[in-house]
Amino acid sequence: MSIESADRSVGGSLVARETGQLDSLDVLESESIHILREVFAEFERPAMLFSGGKDSVVMLHLAAKAFWPGRIPFPVLHVDTGHNFPEVLEFRDRTVARLGLRLVVASVQEYLDRGELAERADGTRNPLQTAPLLGVIASERFDAVFGGGRRDEDKARAKERILSLRDEFGQWDPRNQRPELWNLYNGRHAVGQHVRAFPISNWTELDIWRYIEREGIELPEIYFAHRREVFEREGMWMAVGPFSIPGPAEAVVSQTVRYRTVGDMSCTGAVVSSAATVHDVVLEVAASTLTERGATRADDRISEAAMEDRKKDGYF
Numbered sequence: 001m002s003i004e005s006a007d008r009s010v011g012g013s014l015v016a017r018e019t020g021q022l023d024s025l026d027v028l029e030s031e032s033i034h035i036l037r038e039v040f041a042e043f044e045r046p047a048m049l050f051s052g053g054k055d056s057v058v059m060l061h062l063a064a065k066a067f068w069p070g071r072i073p074f075p076v077l078h079v080d081t082g083h084n085f086p087e088v089l090e091f092r093d094r095t096v097a098r099l100g101l102r103l104v105v106a107s108v109q110e111y112l113d114r115g116e117l118a119e120r121a122d123g124t125r126n127p128l129q130t131a132p133l134l135g136v137i138a139s140e141r142f143d144a145v146f147g148g149g150r151r152d153e154d155k156a157r158a159k160e161r162i163l164s165l166r167d168e169f170g171q172w173d174p175r176n177q178r179p180e181l182w183n184l185y186n187g188r189h190a191v192g193q194h195v196r197a198f199p200i201s202n203w204t205e206l207d208i209w210r211y212i213e214r215e216g217i218e219l220p221e222i223y224f225a226h227r228r229e230v231f232e233r234e235g236m237w238m239a240v241g242p243f244s245i246p247g248p249a250e251a252v253v254s255q256t257v258r259y260r261t262v263g264d265m266s267c268t269g270a271v272v273s274s275a276a277t278v279h280d281v282v283l284e285v286a287a288s289t290l291t292e293r294g295a296t297r298a299d300d301r302i303s304e305a306a307m308e309d310r311k312k313d314g315y316f
Contacts, residue, residue, distance in 0.1 A: 025211050029062065032199040034183065035162060036066040036146070039197045040073060042187045043144035046197075047104065050076035051084075052092035053262045054219055055148030058208055059200055061217050063146075064099065075102040077145065079133050081125035082109040083243040083264045091220040104140060106132035123243065124267040134170040137194055144187070144195045152204045153291055162201050168192035205260075205292055206285050213278045222259045225276045230255050236269030260285075260292035 022030070039046055048063060050056045063072045076096060080089075096103045108128050111117040117128050137145060151158040161177050163185045178186045187195055200208070212219065230237040230253060231246040237257055238244045243265045246252055257270035258281070275281045 025207065025214060028200075028203055028207055029065075029211070031183070031202065032059075032062045033066040035185070035197060035199040036063055038185055039144050039146065039163070039187065039195075040067075043195070045140070045142050046074045046144040046146065047077045047140065047142045048072075048074060048146040049078070049148060050092065050096070050103075051078050051262070052088040052095065052220055053148070054208055054212065054223060055150065055200060057095070057217060057219060058203075058211060059146060059148045060095070060099070061215060062199060071100055075104050075140075077104045077106065077136065077140075077142075079106045079129045079136075080108065081129060081264045082107065082112075083125050083266050085220070085222055085239075085259075085262055085265055087222050088220045088262050091218075104136060106136035108132055111135075122266075124264055126264040126267055130170075137170065142194060143189065144197055146197045146199060148200060149198045150203050150205070150208075151201050157201075160198065160201070162198050163187055164196040164198070165189060166194050166196060170194075172196075205288075206282070209278065209282045209285050213282055219278075220262065222262065224278075224281070225256050225258045225273050227254055228257050228270065229253075230257060230270060233269075237272065238269055239265060241265055 048056075048059065050060055060072070060076070067073055078092060093103075106129075108117065108125050111128070111132055112119065117131060119125075120127065136142075149157045149160070151160075156174075159174050159177075160172070161180050163178070163180070164172060165176075165178065166172055168190075180186075189195055203211075211217070229240040231240060231250040232238075233246075233250060237255060238246075240246060240252055255270075255272055256274060258273040258275060259268065259270050262268060273284060275284045
């Protein structure tokens with residue numbers, strides 16, 4: 001492959017190797033690894049959110065690179081709604097076992113069973129994740145938690161710094177954020193407070209997929225085109241299942257779909273797609289004009305400020 005043809009390719013990594021110049025993915029990777037190492041050096045008990053979704057998979061891959069040849073030196077944390085896609089949970093457990101990591105699970109179902117939370121009228125459990133998340137941060141005494149939030153996903157996430165201070169109640173104040181000039185990150189916090197760290201904050205969905213292609217990263221199969229029984233609700237294709245049941249006027253059809261994001265089955269929609277490979281997905285995402293959350297997450301359509309309201313309460 002010539003340098004010219006490599007430059008036209010999606011990854012373009014051959015250009016970097018032959019010219020000695022970093023491409024955009026190299027720069028993003030370097031920044032993320034720097035953040036991971038800085039937080040680990042500055043905090044006593046960090047943890048990383050890991051759901052098995054593409055952003056957390058990339059974040060875990062970056063952590064493996066950051067601390068190679070040693071193991072990832074902190075546990076991974078998953079807030080389990082009880083409505084997760086089984087394919088994603090299987091991938092989560094297999095990945096944790098392969099890397100020899102400690103998995104901490106905060107269960108929404110346990111909070112419901114104890115009467116500390118109540119089911120919502122709409123059936124979705126995504127907004128119920130905040131209390132279990134804050135509870136496990138307190139019980140495990142985590143002082144820093146890595147999250148896979150990206151600024152291109154939502155207006156609220158675009159406002160947030162790479163290191164985001166949370167008060168003793170786990171809450172976020174968008175008007176009280178610290179400057180981050182010259183890649184200097186302020187992790188100072190008082191007893192009871194903690195910090196959320198976002199190593200891939202400056203990545204876009206397209207960057208994530210280009211990096212997955214370049215690095216050969218494995219993902220759950222539902223990110224790629226497959227046949228599934230679905231029904232249309234509020235402009236989204238919802239999978240038929242125990243947590244997403246079609247109404248009398250919602251016709252069930254068999255469609256070739258894939259998921260751009262994975263979460264609570266009751267509020268996460270699929271998109272009609274024939275993208276069966278990573279490269280196919282890269283091309284599809286490059287042509288898209290909608291963010292994955294805006295296109296496929298019903299909980300983010302509740303209001304213009306839905307994400308920001310949840311973040312203020314302690315959500316990622």
